[in-house]
Amino acid sequence: MDSCEYRIPQKAIIDSERILLDFPSGQEPEEKIVFWAGIRKGIYSTITLVIVPDAITSPGSIVVSHEANFSFVKTLSSRAVVQIAQVHTHPTSWVRHSPGDDKLAPFKVKGLLSIVVPSYCKKGMLPLRKCGVHRFDGKNFEHLPTRYVSEHFHILNGEQSELIDLRK
Numbered sequence: 001m002d003s004c005e006y007r008i009p010q011k012a013i014i015d016s017e018r019i020l021l022d023f024p025s026g027q028e029p030e031e032k033i034v035f036w037a038g039i040r041k042g043i044y045s046t047i048t049l050v051i052v053p054d055a056i057t058s059p060g061s062i063v064v065s066h067e068a069n070f071s072f073v074k075t076l077s078s079r080a081v082v083q084i085a086q087v088h089t090h091p092t093s094w095v096r097h098s099p100g101d102d103k104l105a106p107f108k109v110k111g112l113l114s115i116v117v118p119s120y121c122k123k124g125m126l127p128l129r130k131c132g133v134h135r136f137d138g139k140n141f142e143h144l145p146t147r148y149v150s151e152h153f154h155i156l157n158g159e160q161s162e163l164i165d166l167r168k
Helices: 011-022 064-079 101-103 144-154
Strands: 007-010 033-039 046-052 055-058 061-064 083-089 113-117 132-138 141-142 152-157 160-165
Touching: 007 011, 007 083, 011 046, 011 083, 011 152, 011 160, 033 064, 046 064, 046 083, 061 064, 061 101, 064 083, 144 152
Parallel strands: 007 046, 007 152, 046 160, 083 113
Antiparallel strands: 033 046, 033 083, 055 061, 113 132, 132 141
């Protein structure tokens, strides 16, 4: 397929899960989203930031406003990093991209990953192959095979990442 390699600090997974599972007590779960940013160097993409955008969420959808996207882009620029992935939840075990996911994806840049976490992340994100991992090919989000995910996505223990919360 290709030789891209993705390096994800365990801390980025932990921070992402915490945000994706953050529901007020007694409230029905809603879809949630975080962005992963970092450094691309050759075939390697390394996550260094987990960024929480200000988003309107519901049990079945997420909308990130233009203003929230602008704040996100300013954060990328100030840190000299690029967006590597968007990570969002689905309410069920289904991890493919829905037509809404395709249409409403805040950013569509060739190579961008879109990771769909099942069941509102109630069972966590790992192993990553249980999530739907998609990559934008310039026209569509292509679902990556689980074998590719197992071989090309590496969770790094001891590596650091930073959490930035842009919610109001």
